[in-house]
Each structure stands twice: as C-alpha cells, then as structure tokens.
Amino acid sequence: MGVTVLCAALVIAALVMPNTVVDVGPAKFVRLPSEGIIAAAVALALPRRPRIVLASVFGVVLGALTLINALDMGFKQYLGRSFNAILDWSLLGDAESYLEDTMGRTATLAVSVGAVVLVLLLFVLLALATVRLSNLLARHPGRATRGTLIAGVVWITCSSFGVQLAGGVPLAADSTATTLEIKARQVKDTLHDEAEFQKVAKVDAFGNTPPDQLLTSLRGKDVVFTFIESYGRSAIEDPIEAPGVDNTLAVRTQALAKAGFHAKSGWLTSATYGGSSWLGHSTTMSGLWVSNQQRYRTVMASDHLSITKAFQKTGDFDTVGVMPGIQKGWPEQSYYGLDKVYNAFQLGYKGPKFSWSTMPDQYALQQFQDRVHSKKPADGKSRMSFVILTSSHQPWAPIPKMVPWDQLGDGSIFNAIQKAGNKASDVIADTTKSRQEYGKSVQYSVTALTEWLERYGNDNTVLVFLGDHQPIARVSGNHASRDVPISIVAKDPKVLDAIDSWNWTDGLRPAHNAPVWKMSAFRDKFLTAYGSTPHPKTN
Template identity: 30%
Template sequence: MTSQRRPGWAARFALPFAVLNALLTMENHGPGLWPSPALRLSFELSMALVALTAWIAWRGRAGAHVLRLLAAATAVWTVARYLDVTTSAVFGRQINLYWDGRHALEVLRMGDFAAWQLALGMLALLALPLLLYRIALACWCALAQALAWTPPRRAIGLAGVVLAACFAAHGIGGRDTRWFFSMPVAPILAHQAEVLAGQLLPGRSAAQLPPSPDFAQEGLAGLHGADVLLLFAESYGATTLDNPQQAAALAPARERLAQAIAAGGLQVVSARVRSPTYGGASWLAHAALLTGVDTHDPGAYELLLATERPSLAGHFRSHGWRTVNWMPGLHRPWPEGRFYGFDRYVDADGTGYRGPAFGYWRVPDQASMALLHAQELAQPPGTRPPRFVVFPTLASHAPFRPLPPYVPDWTRLTGDRAYTPSDLAQALAQPVSWQAPVTPYLESLAYTFEWLGDYLAHRAPRGMLTIVIGDHQPLASVSGAGASWDVPVHAISADAALLKRLEAHGFRPGLLPPPGPAAVDMHALTPMLLAVFGAPAAGLPGTAE
C-alpha cells in the first residue's frame, strides 16, 4: 500500500470491521423478532482478524479460498447468533435445533399468516444465508486489502495478544476481564452439535433416561371411585402470581373462580411446581406429570415414548377407571401417544365440534369441555366406570388470539350453532400481536377461569377431583427475562380428607400457592399424587386424620 493511501486506511478498515462485529454481537431483548446492535466486541472476530493478519504477513496476501472460508464461517456464525438470542428473547430458553426445527412451521402457522406470506418468508430465509455470505465476503476482502499495508499489522497482532490474554484471564482473582466481549458463538454451535449427537447417534440417549416412580406400590383407594379431570392450563405460569401488574389484572377473574368453586360445594388447595420446559414444548410437561419421569431434556422424552414405562393412564386403567386423552389441539395423527395407554384418544376431529373454527386451534376450550362432558361425564357417577381424563386447554396458547366469547348456555356448545357469525367476527377482529402479548394473555386466562368456574359450580360430576396445572410459563415476552420455570397447580374437590393429605405435602388452601420458588419439579408431583390417591385414611406425614 502506498503512502498516498495511508490517510484513508482507518476508514477502509473500520467500516468492514464494524459491519462484521455488528453481525456477530447482535442482541435481542424482546419481545419481537428484530435484533439490535450491541456495543461489545466479538472475540471470535478479533481472533479471526489476527489469524488473517498472520496469514497475510506469511504469504503476502490472502487467497480467494481463505476469504471465502472466512465469509462462509461468518454467515453460519451470524445465523447461529440470531437464532440463539431471538429464541431466548421470545421463548425464554435456549434454542434446540433438533426440536425447534421440527416445529418451526407449526409456530408460523399459529400466527395466522396467509399462504403467500409464508411462501415469501421461506424464500427470504433461503436467500438470507447467501446475502450474509456476500456481505461478509465483501467485508473480508476489504479487510484483506487494508492489511496489505505492513505497519498496522504489527498493532493488530499486539492487540490480538492482549485480547486473548484478557479472555483467558477471566475469573482469576474474581475479576471480569470479558466485560467488553459479546457472548461467543462457538459454544452455541458446540452445544447444538452435542444435542444432535445425543438425539441421532444410537445409544447416546438411552443411558440418560431417568427412573420412573414405583406405580405398583400404590392403589387408588383414597379417591373412593371419583372421576379425575387433569386439566393442563396452557401457558398458565407463575408470572400471573409473581408479576404485580399481572397478578392485579387477573385478581378479579381469580376471585370469581374461587367463588364459583365455593358455590359448587368444593374446596381448593394450591402449590407451585417447576415445569421441565419454558415458553413452549408442552408435551414435555405432559409426559413429566403423566409418567413421573424427568423430561427437561427433550431427548429423554423422545426415548420415553419408545419404552414401556408405566403412566398415570395405565395406573388408573388397571384399577377400573376409563381413561380418556382429550387433545383438541392435535390436528394430525399422533401414533406415539399410544405409549400412555389411554382407553380413548381424541384429537381435534374426534371431539365432534361442529361450530366455526376460531383461528389455528379451531375448537374453543369451553365447547371442548362441553363435548367432553356430554360424551364422557354426563352419565351420573355410580352408573358407569369412573373417568380419568387429561385435557390440555388451548386459549392461552401464544399468540392468545382469537379468543372466543364465553357462552352461558352450555347446551348450545354441543350443536352446530355453538357460536354466532358475530361471535366469530368479533374474535377474529382482535389483532394478533407478538409485540404486545400481555393483555391478550391475561384475557385468555380470565376466559379459562370463567368457563371452568361455571362448569365446576353447576355441571361437574359429583365428587370429581379436578387438578388444574400450568404446563409452562408463557413466552418471555409475557413473563420477562430471567423468570422462573414455576407453574401453579390447584386441586379442587369436595373431599376434604383428600385435600388435607395434599396440604401435608406442601399445598395450601385457596387459589394462591405458597410464596417463593417451587419446592419440587413437576415429575416429582407424580409420586406425591400416587401416595395421596392411594391413602384412604391416615398415615401420611403431617396429617391429622
């Protein structure tokens, strides 16, 4: 490089370096999908620049193949960075390429996008890596030209040594010597490679499956033949208790539910448990409670369904209960669901719902409950086998729209005029927003509390035990960054002795669980319930019976 070009050297170096650094240090603080720049330095970019400087000093120039390799690596690093920070911002958890990739299309469909919008988005996704590659290649070529001038190479080499020393000295003497660095991307890619290996390589995950509780030790004498409704309340998280604004907004609906429970001659006790998942992947929570197996690792879930482990469904079935898996959120065959051993499996088409489709999920929860009651619970107890029913709700699933209206006349919900055209039009007119989801989230839970309270007060079978449990916290744009993985669980029954046994295990009266973090994981709730269901009288710690 000639001396005449020296005055412009800094600009020719700084601009491409700044572009590459911005791509590799982007952050996303939510709640949307758009990242923002960060005033930090990419350690990997710094080391790559030092390596390029050394290469040019050794070979005299950087060959085209070297620059293309750096550009390709930068594009991959950028995509990995975006996926990691955006998944954390939106869902509040680390990305899992194996699982999230399999369900990405379903998540997009929930947003009620038109087919052309989905097609355009797919084309953009395909074109984005090529665009990133072209941008990175132009930047690396510019840097290589700038580094052809010898004097700055020495300074860059010295700076690289200093930065590497700072990175390596982190934590020594309690000092933070990485405060100006962005989180490296390489550990993200290494973790994803480990996850993929654990899922795809034979034998890697088999040894990781945790043990099951001993179902054979317990019976169901403590239920006295009562029906059991296990209601997984979608995205019903501890944020509704811990966030003061959300707790206050939901307090009237929660109080009306408490009044309805009392009006039905019922009592309620509540606790907190830690879900194995956060912001999504509800099936991990369902499996954890239904089997008592720790499923926080998705690989454990995948392996679990290929085993013959015991489940609550099989346990109830072996003691004379008719077991029903009421799953209106499933729109396609789910053969692996046979693992649980239910007598009857019902998906969206099997519910018998003949009303209009409310968005992606189609079947409103209240109508689903009305159909479940008519088909399985309407006949008086004692004239039929008792039921064990698992029913995951849908209204509070992101994006929390469209929300159906509450219908006072439950008999209308089992026919083909369940909702009027104006009901549907009004629900569809409410905007779907991933940017401002808190209000519709709380409205969806208030709707759940309303129909559930009415059902328990006036329609539920006599003696039925209802367990309402959140499957996971809502996505991080609702619950906030760094929220716990806790969810509420409520047990509602007229059997005071049964609820007293739950109190001995940490539940407390009312709809508000004890404050503080959850004492147990969700899978640990299963052996607790087995003990309570199997104890007809005294014998549990802390009971006064």
C-alpha cells in the same frame, strides 16, 4: 472505499453479535473482536489461493454462527433457553405452523421465503466480505501487518485491564470463540445426556406395582386432569396480569364452594418455558424431567409408567383424552394409556379458529361433557380424562368470550366474537397489550373450566388442573421463574385430606410461599397420596 467499509462493518458486527435480545445495543457492536485480529494475521501469512479459500470458509462459518446467534435470540425470548443445534431443527416446523395459524398461509409463506433468502444472502455476503478484506490486506502487507500488531496489543491490554464501554460492556471481545466453545460443549452434553437419560427412564418406583395396588383411594372417582395453556406464575403475580386473574380465582373459588367443591393449590416448576407444552405434559405425567425433544422421544418410546396409564393399568377406569390442539396423528396416545382420544376434528366444531387455538375452551369442555363425562363407562368402571385446553395460547388475540352454555351449539356463535376481537398482529407487536391480553385469556380459560365443574361436576368428580409453562419472556419477563400453579378440586373431603401434608394453599390461588416442587416430582407424590404402593423397576 465505501464497499470496503461496509464489508468491515458487516464482518465485525457478525463477530461481536450478542445472542440475546436484551443485550442488543450500540456498545455491543463497537468492540474489538479477537477472532478478526487472528484471521487478519493468518490471511497475511498465506499465499493467494489458500488465503481466498480460507477467507471464504471463514465467511461461511461466520454466517452459520450469526444464524445460530439469531436463533438463540428467538429461543431465549420464546422458550427461555438457547437453540440446540442437534435437537431443535424440528421445532422450526412447529414455528411455521404457529405463524400460519396466527398470520395466515400467504403471510407465512412470504415470511418463510424471506427468511430463507435472508439466510442465503447472509452466507454469500459474509463470504464475499471476508474475501474482499483479505485481498485488501494482501495488497498492503506493510500497513496491514502494523495495524494487526497494534490491534492485537490493544486487545491484550484492554482484556488484561478489563477496559469497558458504557453499560459495562468489555471492549475486548471474543464472542465467536465463546459461542463455538459453548455450542461444541452443548453437542457433547446432548449426546451424553441421551445415553444417561435412557438409563434414568428405565428406573421406575412404580414400574412393577400390581394393578390392585395402584390408586386405590380414587376407585369410583371421576378424575379429570386438565392443562391450561401458558398458565404460569406470572398470571397470578405480575402487576399487569395479576389483578384480573386473582379476582377471577377468588370469584371462582367462592362459586365452587357454594356448589360444594373445595380446592388446594401449590406450585410446580415446569421443565419448559414459553412453549413446547408437550414437555410439561410428559414431565408431569411421567415423573421424569423431560426438558428437550430428545428426552421426550425417549419417554414416549418407553414403558415408564405415566399417571394416566396407571389409571388404565388398574383395569377399573376407562381412560379418555380430549385434545382440541391435536390436528394430526398422535402416537403418544399409547404411552399415556388412553383408550380413546378426541382430536380437533372429532369434536364437531363449525366455528372460527382463534389464532392458533382451534376452538374456544368452553366449547371443548361442553363437547367433553356431551361425549365423555355425561356418559357412564361400560362394565361399571370409573373414568380418568386427560383434557388439554388451548384458548390461552399465544398470541392471545382474538380471545373468546363466555356465552350461555346452552347456546354453544356447533360453535357458530363464536363467529361474531372472533371478528370483533383483536388482531394477532396488533397484540404481538405491543408488549403491554400482550401482557394484558394474556391475563384476559387465562381468566377466560379458568372461568370456562371452573364453570364446567360447577355446572356438571358431581360428588365423585376430582379435577386436577395446572399450567404447562410460563408465557414467553416478553410477557413474563426476562428473569421470570418457570413456576406454574396447580390445583386439586373435589367435593369429597377425603380427596383433599389425602394431600393435607403437602401444605398447599386452600382455594384456587396458591400463596406466594406455597410449596414449590419440580414438575417431575408430582407423579410419585400423587400416586403415593392416593393409595399406590411402590414396586420398583430397575431395568
């Protein structure tokens, strides 16, 4: 009897399981699932062999839906969207790499093996449970039929009158059917989106613009595009994170002003949330809404003009990328039009990793200075640089600290700082601490970048820096926007005069009511503001 009760509880829990962390609660698991009632009725009508086969299949399908619901929970918590059964399996490898960087190889291996075993066990247990319950129904057809009819009447009545449990949870549930419908629609929409987005990517307002009509206002400038990992609106407006970050932005605005630099700042709505930074990078640079991996692959294989490639296309700029987060081949270099790229292994770093981040931002920026910025390009060209900073990547422990710039050396100075920092496992498990440490990591990254500019920038330096996405929901909140700050900093007043019509806020901190654009709008606005003439390409 006890085993049968456990089987029933397991099946019902799987049938009514929510797909978001915030919805998990006792009321969600005491509802009456319509799918269970229908399955019982079908089982009562079938002979033994078909019944057992169907019950087994039902259990396996239920296991698959339970897995998808669990993945939905994780994706909504970390990426602000549901799991896409067509596109997102490849991201599980990235998740494993993140765990390895955060927890170590041994712990990650244990977690991975445990997850596989748990999934297999889930499928087996649900299949066995549904078969056992179907056999029980077959042994007591009279009582089972009456019980099924009563349950059906109760479900219809509760559904019709909207009967609810505590917290407004409907007693009559159809979660599994709803999940199947949503996922089927998602598959259809994904396949349709692939074809439609390929058409969109072929249309380019600047696709046929001659080189001498691109970025004419920035010729002779040293332009640096920098993404700060997870630098989102929450860092500036959240009550826990904002005080420290806002103070840093105010202090650094003043320091830059003393050095002759001035800034304007606004907001962009990112195409991603919590992770998948490359979607934010490509959306900003391409002017296309790159919101999933399929779109990303399409853009990377296209000739749709990126901002960075526009600089290369002029013939007047050397183009260089500094990517401390890249630890493998990066074929995207061609799409971005970068003549040279420095990855994590080409910056001479001998210090410790800081969780996922391969090196502190300050070190990466000094290497950018030594290897790129301090050297004049050949043939009298200007330079455009694309720099991706990583120190503010979750789990925000341990966090580097600023050290004297002339003591950075090969990065060994960070050994003691890394050892004295927080453990990732302690921060991950504590929401308040995660929010606090996230704010500190943004302060560090902004300080490192603006100190670099203050120390090494010149009259021709133009810095564009922004966030790639908001941090995960545990830090930014379950209903946070996808907005990220963006700033343009320069000494030459003509650079900021060119964007005066944008109505951005003076300084490094965008005002709450500063303009908010979709991230994909930035490319055309930037190209237009700095002297590019549209010559559309339509196929």
